[in-house]
Amino acid sequence: MMLALAGFQLAFALLGTALTFPTIETKKGLLSFPVLQKRSQSVNLRKRDNVVALGNVSTLTYLIRLEIGTPPQPVEVVLDTGSFELWVDPTCATAATQGQEEKCNASGRYVPGQSSTYVDKGAKQYIGYGKGGAEISYAADSILVPGSNSQPLRNVVFGVGVDTTELAWGVGGIGHGNGFNLHYNNLIDELHAQGITQSKAFSIALGGQYSETGGAIIFGGVDTKKFGGKLHKFDNMPPQIEGSKEGPWRYWVQMKSVGITTPNKVVATYEYSTMPALLDTGSTWSYLPQHIFDSLQDDFNATLSEDGSLEVPCSIVDQPGTVDFTFGDLTIQVPYSEFISQLEPGYCALGVLPRKGSYDRAVLGDSFLRSAYVIFDQTNQHLYMASYHDCGTNEQILSGEVGAALNLTGQCHSGHHLFASIPMCWIIVPAAFVLWVLVLFL
Numbered sequence: 001m002m003l004a005l006a007g008f009q010l011a012f013a014l015l016g017t018a019l020t021f022p023t024i025e026t027k028k029g030l031l032s033f034p035v036l037q038k039r040s041q042s043v044n045l046r047k048r049d050n051v052v053a054l055g056n057v058s059t060l061t062y063l064i065r066l067e068i069g070t071p072p073q074p075v076e077v078v079l080d081t082g083s084f085e086l087w088v089d090p091t092c093a094t095a096a097t098q099g100q101e102e103k104c105n106a107s108g109r110y111v112p113g114q115s116s117t118y119v120d121k122g123a124k125q126y127i128g129y130g131k132g133g134a135e136i137s138y139a140a141d142s143i144l145v146p147g148s149n150s151q152p153l154r155n156v157v158f159g160v161g162v163d164t165t166e167l168a169w170g171v172g173g174i175g176h177g178n179g180f181n182l183h184y185n186n187l188i189d190e191l192h193a194q195g196i197t198q199s200k201a202f203s204i205a206l207g208g209q210y211s212e213t214g215g216a217i218i219f220g221g222v223d224t225k226k227f228g229g230k231l232h233k234f235d236n237m238p239p240q241i242e243g244s245k246e247g248p249w250r251y252w253v254q255m256k257s258v259g260i261t262t263p264n265k266v267v268a269t270y271e272y273s274t275m276p277a278l279l280d281t282g283s284t285w286s287y288l289p290q291h292i293f294d295s296l297q298d299d300f301n302a303t304l305s306e307d308g309s310l311e312v313p314c315s316i317v318d319q320p321g322t323v324d325f326t327f328g329d330l331t332i333q334v335p336y337s338e339f340i341s342q343l344e345p346g347y348c349a350l351g352v353l354p355r356k357g358s359y360d361r362a363v364l365g366d367s368f369l370r371s372a373y374v375i376f377d378q379t380n381q382h383l384y385m386a387s388y389h390d391c392g393t394n395e396q397i398l399s400g401e402v403g404a405a406l407n408l409t410g411q412c413h414s415g416h417h418l419f420a421s422i423p424m425c426w427i428i429v430p431a432a433f434v435l436w437v438l439v440l441f442l
């Protein structure tokens with residue numbers, strides 16, 4: 001989610017106090033959460049001038065469950081690399097649709113009065129979204145560290161919804177915090193400051209569109225069974241100009257090109273598709289400049305629908321084509337089956353909307369990120385990427401050292417290659433049979 005930032009600095013004069021308490025003894029060095037998938041009827045949040053609105057359709061949102069307070073109260077928040085603050089307790093009655101209100105009701109609430117460790121920080125803030133927004137009141141409280149029977153993360157500052165509009169969930173903003181966009185420690189900062197992680201880094205696998213499992217976020221670590229081959233290292237680009245003002249720090253990476261590989265293996269690379277791209281798990285869709293959107297429309301023979309999306313026949317979803325995103329010498333090939341979403345029965349659309357405006361900038365949301373494994377390393381301002389695969393779990397600690405992730409190799413074989421998925425005996429046995437037949441007839 002791209003959040004409006006106006007006035008965010010004001011509130012933090014009050015919050016900038018040094019937090020002093022003993023650090024937690026954890027040998028583990030990492031903290032992992034499953035990524036939850038929730039489907040809901042939605043009205044796009046980002047109804048702003050540079051983005052097209054999308055109507056009443058079913059979309060997928062990725063969340064994590066946090067347990068806040070003493071005793072712990074579970075709440076689900078949207079996993080959002082595009083913003084940098086955590087807040088909970090949206091006003092469900094004002095959710096955009098009834099379906100969202102239901103989801104909101106079921107997402108858990110944090111009741112400050114029921115926590116013995118709650119601290120009122122005495123500051124309020126309004127976070128505006130394209131459509132809707134949240135007035136929050138800052139609190140500090142403990143957050144449970146799953147798998148650790150020692151202490152929780154203590155005194156974490158976050159927002160409690162006072163009055164929010166058109167939002168079904170709170171937001172777990174895990175962008176750049178203290179020293180970048182904030183004057184207080186956000187969740188990533190606290191995990192590092194309190195010794196849970198060795199670096200201000202985390203990795204994300206969202207998991208496939210139609211698989212309920214396979215997604216995980218690991219703070220301070222990497223899962224080498226969630227990707228194949230080597231990770232590629234990229235610079236986290238500095239703030240990119242957004243409109244007329246300097247933007248905040250975000251996870252910007254230089255994208256070299258966008259293209260397509262059709263089911264008939266025709267490869268096309270789009271002109272003028274080199275640009276900075278924002279990696280944003282809080283965005284369901286990817287936003288590309290109009291000329292690339294138009295090229296995709298042509299190449300998919302797609303129909304521009306009233307809501308601004310590109311409709312394609314649902315029958316192409318299972319065809320073996322890919323939409324290709326290249327960064328340096330890494331190309332992430334997003335299969336049609338992950339890039340195209342069924343929004344209603346019989347209504348399928350590409351996971352892309354046009355991004356208007358004079359600057360060429362891309363936002364790569366879930367429609368891209370599902371096919372990537374990404375490490376966000378704020379300690380060294382690097383982003384690492386590889387193609388996502390799921391072949392189990394093998395979590396490893398990520399030290400704060402520059403390039404530490406380059407030593408980790410993904411343990412999965414690519415699902416795209418025929419022979420990787422066929423047991424060797426299927427090849428050896430027929431080969432032996434052919435030999436035997438040959439011997440017989442010679």
Ligand SMILES: *[C@@H]1O[C@H](CO)[C@@H](O)[C@H](O)[C@H]1NC(C)=O
Pocket residue numbers: 041056057097
């Ligand atoms: C959105 O669509 C769902 C199912 O198609 C329907 O039940 C609901 O009333 C619609 N909401 C709006 C606001 O149109």
Ligand SMILES: *[C@@H]1O[C@H](CO)[C@@H](O)[C@H](O)[C@H]1NC(C)=O
Pocket residue numbers: 092098101102105
């Ligand atoms: C959500 O919860 C409120 C309060 O308990 C209730 O009044 C409302 O009907 C619920 N909404 C839905 C859609 O379930």
Ligand SMILES: *[C@@H]1O[C@H](CO)[C@@H](O)[C@H](O)[C@H]1NC(C)=O
Pocket residue numbers: 301
């Ligand atoms: C594009 O779609 C139209 C209408 O759906 C169809 O008539 C036409 O044959 C398609 N063209 C190609 C090249 O697939």
Ligand SMILES: *[C@@H]1O[C@H](CO)[C@@H](O)[C@H](O)[C@H]1NC(C)=O
Pocket residue numbers: 401402403404405407
């Ligand atoms: C990578 O591995 C090599 C060999 O094990 C080691 O010498 C080097 O320090 C490692 N580099 C990082 C950045 O961890």
